[in-house]
Amino acid sequence: MSKHEEPQWLIDLKKLADPAWVLLLDNPGGAAILADQLPSTFPAERVSEGGTRERRVWEWIGLYYRAHQRWYDAIAIYSAMYRHFSQHQIDTGHRTNKGMPLVWIADCYAAVGNIPLSKRFLMLTLIEDAIRTEGVVDPIETGSYFRLAWRHGLPDIEVKRYVSEAHQIAKANPQEAIFPEFVLQEMDRNWLVEVPSPNDAGLYFANTLYIDHLLTKLGDKSGKALENLAEYLLSCIPGCRTAKRTSSYSTDYDIVCSLEGPDVDFRSDFGRYFICECKDWQIPAGFPEFAKFARVLDSIKARFGILFSREGISGHVGTTDARREQLKVYQDRGLIIVVVDLADIKFVARGGNFITLLREKYEQVRLDLPPTPKRNNHGA
Numbered sequence: 001m002s003k004h005e006e007p008q009w010l011i012d013l014k015k016l017a018d019p020a021w022v023l024l025l026d027n028p029g030g031a032a033i034l035a036d037q038l039p040s041t042f043p044a045e046r047v048s049e050g051g052t053r054e055r056r057v058w059e060w061i062g063l064y065y066r067a068h069q070r071w072y073d074a075i076a077i078y079s080a081m082y083r084h085f086s087q088h089q090i091d092t093g094h095r096t097n098k099g100m101p102l103v104w105i106a107d108c109y110a111a112v113g114n115i116p117l118s119k120r121f122l123m124l125t126l127i128e129d130a131i132r133t134e135g136v137v138d139p140i141e142t143g144s145y146f147r148l149a150w151r152h153g154l155p156d157i158e159v160k161r162y163v164s165e166a167h168q169i170a171k172a173n174p175q176e177a178i179f180p181e182f183v184l185q186e187m188d189r190n191w192l193v194e195v196p197s198p199n200d201a202g203l204y205f206a207n208t209l210y211i212d213h214l215l216t217k218l219g220d221k222s223g224k225a226l227e228n229l230a231e232y233l234l235s236c237i238p239g240c241r242t243a244k245r246t247s248s249y250s251t252d253y254d255i256v257c258s259l260e261g262p263d264v265d266f267r268s269d270f271g272r273y274f275i276c277e278c279k280d281w282q283i284p285a286g287f288p289e290f291a292k293f294a295r296v297l298d299s300i301k302a303r304f305g306i307l308f309s310r311e312g313i314s315g316h317v318g319t320t321d322a323r324r325e326q327l328k329v330y331q332d333r334g335l336i337i338v339v340v341d342l343a344d345i346k347f348v349a350r351g352g353n354f355i356t357l358l359r360e361k362y363e364q365v366r367l368d369l370p371p372t373p374k375r376n377n378h379g380a
Helices: 006-018 019-024 030-041 053-067 072-094 099-111 114-130 143-151 156-172 180-186 206-217 224-235 287-299 321-333 342-347 354-366
Strands: 240-246 252-259 273-279 304-310 334-340
Touching: 006 053, 030 053, 030 072, 030 156, 053 072, 053 156, 072 099, 072 206, 099 143, 114 143, 114 156, 114 180, 143 156, 156 334, 180 224, 180 287, 180 354, 206 224, 206 342, 224 240, 224 252, 224 273, 224 342, 252 342, 273 287, 287 304, 287 334, 321 334, 321 354, 334 354, 342 354
Parallel strands: 273 304, 304 334
Antiparallel strands: 240 252, 252 273
16 A cells, blocks of 8 residues: 555554554554553553544554454454453543443454354443443444444344443442443343354453452352352353343252354253353362252253352362262263363453363363363463
């Protein structure tokens, strides 16, 4: 592209940005460097203000990658902005509107065909818009409305209902609502209608700052903190519809999950529905708890379940107690129960892929493999 053909925003970017950053734009690894340097250079309070140099430079860097169809580089830039705003809220206690990076992330995922993930980010954008406008989102002034209506076919009455509900939830929970993910967890899942494609199967994007926040809540006597954390981790899997604290006539289910979309990997063995049990205890879950959970899964003819236990299960080192029962229920009944403990959750909080983690644990039970060594602080 010759200089006279350059768009005005690119000309302005070269004038306002650090020359070293401009050189990084065409570097294959430049986006990762910029995603690291932008937050440390530009204060969040300046980036969040419209019209500032800091905001424009950050916007235009993302736009450069979008213009060159380097969608995942653009996602890295916008994700860094979203994290920057979120961290600023945590540090200062003051709310920052995060709709701008969220809507651009949604556009990038739509461009590469990851429609369910794009819609999730649009719902997060809608929540930010609803909080900013106090429950009255203007279809013309906001980017979330027309994208949800035109791109995803969400009816006007549904958009307005979600806006109203998001505002009320945020108003009742101002500290938690600095994370739009919290508000989305408190709303229904009727918006989740897009079926993921094979292209979506391995994608996993979770807000690690929100996971860190939920980790600080563990240890409450009600057990709700671990349930909220587990439900969030699962809800970030494309096509996984979740429901907390569901009761049948005879049993209380901590989390009920249903998988929607084509069966393209190990999850095809799960069946459409599976159950999760949560044990926020200071001791490992033992044989009685494990056996009871297995009976619950048998009662609904489920082939898979997840036991979220902060301290894991008893007998993990050898093959005794709950660990022994974990092997037996598969060998005898074809039922696989995987265990997710605190170390596993911290792995995801450092950016690990929860889907990959589940695959490892599934294969350990099915193939009788030795446990994976404890992950270090780098997620290895």
